[in-house]
Amino acid sequence: MESLTFNIDNGYLEGLVRGFKCGILKRDDYTNLVQCETLEDLKLHLQSTDYSNFLANEPSPLQVSTIDDKLKEKMVIEFQHMRNHAVEPLSTFLDYITYSYMIDNIILLITGTLHQRSISELITKCHPLGSFEQMEAIHVASTPAELYNAVLVDTPLAPYFIDCISEQDLDEMNIEIIRNTLYKAYIEDFYKFCEETGGATADVMCEALSFEADRRAFIITINSFGTELTKDDRAKLYPRCGRLHPDGLAALARADDYEQVRAVSEYYAEYKLLFEGSGTNPGEKTLEDKFFEYEVKLMVNGFMQQFHYGVFYAYVKLKEQECRNIIWIAECVAQQHRTKIDSYIPIF
Amino acid sequence: MGYLAYYSGTSVVLSVLTLVGLYYLLTDQGYRVDFGWFLEETSPYMWAYIGCSMAIALSVIGAAWGILVTGTSILGGGVQAPRIKTKNLVSIIFCEAVAIYGIILAIVMSNIVQKYPSDASDKVIAANYASGYKLFGAGLTVGFSNLFSGLAVGVVGSGAALADAANPRLFVKILIVEIFASAIGLFGVIVGILQVSNAKMGEAAGAN
Numbered sequence: 001m002e003s004l005t006f007n008i009d010n011g012y013l014e015g016l017v018r019g020f021k022c023g024i025l026k027r028d029d030y031t032n033l034v035q036c037e038t039l040e041d042l043k044l045h046l047q048s049t050d051y052s053n054f055l056a057n058e059p060s061p062l063q064v065s066t067i068d069d070k071l072k073e074k075m076v077i078e079f080q081h082m083r084n085h086a087v088e089p090l091s092t093f094l095d096y097i098t099y100s101y102m103i104d105n106i107i108l109l110i111t112g113t114l115h116q117r118s119i120s121e122l123i124t125k126c127h128p129l130g131s132f133e134q135m136e137a138i139h140v141a142s143t144p145a146e147l148y149n150a151v152l153v154d155t156p157l158a159p160y161f162i163d164c165i166s167e168q169d170l171d172e173m174n175i176e177i178i179r180n181t182l183y184k185a186y187i188e189d190f191y192k193f194c195e196e197t198g199g200a201t202a203d204v205m206c207e208a209l210s211f212e213a214d215r216r217a218f219i220i221t222i223n224s225f226g227t228e229l230t231k232d233d234r235a236k237l238y239p240r241c242g243r244l245h246p247d248g249l250a251a252l253a254r255a256d257d258y259e260q261v262r263a264v265s266e267y268y269a270e271y272k273l274l275f276e277g278s279g280t281n282p283g284e285k286t287l288e289d290k291f292f293e294y295e296v297k298l299m300v301n302g303f304m305q306q307f308h309y310g311v312f313y314a315y316v317k318l319k320e321q322e323c324r325n326i327i328w329i330a331e332c333v334a335q336q337h338r339t340k341i342d343s344y345i346p347i348f
Numbered sequence: 349m350g351y352l353a354y355y356s357g358t359s360v361v362l363s364v365l366t367l368v369g370l371y372y373l374l375t376d377q378g379y380r381v382d383f384g385w386f387l388e389e390t391s392p393y394m395w396a397y398i399g400c401s402m403a404i405a406l407s408v409i410g411a412a413w414g415i416l417v418t419g420t421s422i423l424g425g426g427v428q429a430p431r432i433k434t435k436n437l438v439s440i441i442f443c444e445a446v447a448i449y450g451i452i453l454a455i456v457m458s459n460i461v462q463k464y465p466s467d468a469s470d471k472v473i474a475a476n477y478a479s480g481y482k483l484f485g486a487g488l489t490v491g492f493s494n495l496f497s498g499l500a501v502g503v504v505g506s507g508a509a510l511a512d513a514a515n516p517r518l519f520v521k522i523l524i525v526e527i528f529a530s531a532i533g534l535f536g537v538i539v540g541i542l543q544v545s546n547a548k549m550g551e552a553a554g555a556n
């Protein structure tokens with residue numbers, strides 16, 4: 001019965017987001033972009049797509065970082081427009097999407113403050129989707145407890161900090177632990193919200209979020225080999241809303257090297273395929289690339305159903321991937337290093 | 349939470365009905381539950397006008413719901429693909445047609461209703477009662493079939509608008525689905541017309 005009542009509050013926004021999705025670059029556009037010789041060429045080719053004149057007012061010579069900023073700005077404007085028009089429960093859903101960017105911004109600000117960078121310089125590097133009011137005040141804190149009481153208790157992320165307050169000091173290692181603990185709390189909360197919403201939203205989003213949780217578990221495990229992170233600490237960082245919970249996570253917590261991680265993935269059909277095709281030899285895709293590819297496939301499938309909120313999440317993820325693709329191509333073009341220019345991930 | 353309210357509500361209603369029924373049964377008052385008395389005492393005008401109002405009211409609910417479902421999608425899709433605006437008005441017209449079927453039948457039905465004297469012969473009174481039931485039945489037929497037809501056209505029209513915005517060649521194919529959805533409303537109207545075709549009220553009712 002969702003199809004009868006969804007359009008009352010969300011019909012316009014769904015139509016709008018599908019319009020934006022139709023503007024996502026296709027294979028032909030990428031073929032054109034790959035043949036560019038300079039960044040000015042790239043700008044010219046992007047003018048004939050949905051991006052039109054977004055780089056019109058930039059002074060030449062064009063920098064790749066400017067292109068990155070303007071690409072992000074366009075996506076943020078579209079997202080903010082939709083967020084402003086949304087009512088409950090879509091507005092809560094869109095807010096949940098922004099929390100992951102907020103977490104990244106907080107960690108960026110804390111790390112920058114530790115390295116004595118100026119706050120204004122750091123603010124410009126933050127992702128605009130994840131901005132919140134107290135961003136400027138982060139530099140006053142030196143322990144997580146102070147940080148929480150002074151700044152974060154008023155943000156929507158306050159409930160996720162309960163697990164981190166026990167840390168003693170903010171230093172390099174602990175920052176990453178804070179990031180992953182926050183992200184774990186966030187993704188489990190988001191998963192619960194989508195499950196409660198039910199219907200097609202739960203179908204699309206729970207699959208996407210369980211993949212994201214499993215991907216984080218794999219990446220955390222692989223990155224922790226050779227660092228001081230103990231296995232118990234590592235096990236506390238795994239989000240529990242994926243397919244790997246509980247057996248896969250327990251096995252991952254015990255893993256010591258890449259081969260054992262690969263062995264864990266053998267038990268799960270989808271992940272087995274991802275690990276099989278990947279490697280670090282030239283000509284093979286890396287594991288990260290295979291994860292991105294799988295995510296793109298899930299997001300594209302999200303558009304196949306109508307009357308659910310998953311299309312908004314899928315749109316944000318696909319635009320992000322498109323940004324990454326264009327920046328990859330722009331970097332290859334700018335540095336005239338065209339051997340791996342075709343390693344972008346095609347979306348449509 | 350929704351399930352709790354639903355189950356508790358249904359169980360309260362069912363238990364009240366069971367208890368009332370058992371009370372009548374066990375205190376030897378079963379004769380008081382008398383459907384024949386009810387049908388004889390209620391006026392045929394009540395049935396006729398309930399039928400008339402159901403015809404137009406439910407049809408309009410169906411049409412309105414359908415227009416709301418498809419209209420919002422057309423607006424949303426039309427922002428990035430303005431070419432869909434005019435073609436997709438066809439979906440709105442299909443929804444509207446459903447309301448028109450309802451109003452036709454409501455007008456036909458209200459024209460049939462005439463008054464009859466209370467001292468008329470039994471044959472006339474019987475014919476009037478029969479017409480009252482026919483109009484009631486026809487009203488329900490038309491009302492519900494148009495309600496669901498309007499809903500179906502609305503949901504399909506929404507999909508048609510969004511598909512058209514993505515790929516213009518899809519619109520005509522999806523329109524065929526909408527035509528079938530609209531046809532079921534038409535079936536309801538045809539049956540309704542048949543049902544009222546020999547309904548006559550008033551003094552001349554029992555003439556043939």
